[in-house]
Amino acid sequence: AQKITQTQPGMFVQEKEAVTLDCTYDTSDPSYGLFWYKQPSSGEMIFLIYQGSYDQQNATEGRYSLNFQKARKSANLVISASQLGDSAMYFCAMRAFQAGTALIFGKGTTLSVSS
C-alpha cells in the first residue's frame, strides 16, 4: 500500500526566510512520482513541483525545490525567500505507477508567513 506522511501540522516563518516542509512516503513500487501542491484559503489546488523516482537531480521550480532522498524515502519541499502569499496549506502526494494512476495525498502542512 502507498502512504504519504506529513508530520508538521503547522509551520511558521518570516518573510524572506527559507522553510522546509517535510514529507516521507512508503511504497514498494520501484517507479513512482512525487508531487507538491499548494492550497490557499480560497481552496484551489495549485501544482508546484514534480520529482520522478528515477530522476537523478532534485527538481527545482523558481523558489521551490524538492529535496529528494530516495534511501530515506523523503521528498521535502524547500521554499526559498518566503513571501506573504506563500501562506497556505501544502500537500505532498505520490503516484505509484504500477499500482495505478491515482495521486495519494498526505494530510498537509499549514504554512504561515509573517512580515
Next chain:
Amino acid sequence: DTGVSQDPRHKITKRGQNVTFRCDPISEHNRLYWYRQTLGQGPEFLTYFQNEAQLEKSRLLSDRFSAERPKGSFSTLEIQRTEQGDSAMYLCASSSTGQSGELFFGEGSRLTVL
C-alpha cells in the same frame, strides 16, 4: 484555455436526498479524477476515468456513490441517500496521459448535508 470547472460550487441538502455534481475537465485531457476533502485533511481519492472508462474506484466509494463520464468528456458524481458524513468538498481533477502529468484541479463543489 479554460481550466477544470465544477458545478454547483455549493450545495446544501437534507439527509436522505440525492445530489449530483458535474465536472468539465480541460478539453484535451483524457484522464479525470474525483476526490473528497474534509476540513483540515488532504484530498482522498474516490475514482478515476480514462476517457469514458472508469478504471479505478476507492473503497471510499460506497454503493451510494456513482460516477459516470459518458463520451469521455464531462463527468458526474451522484450521491444517493446523502448522510451527514458525506459533507465535504468534492474535487475534480484532470490530466493528460503520462506518468508525470500533474493533476489540474477545479475549485470544488462543497456539499453540506443537514
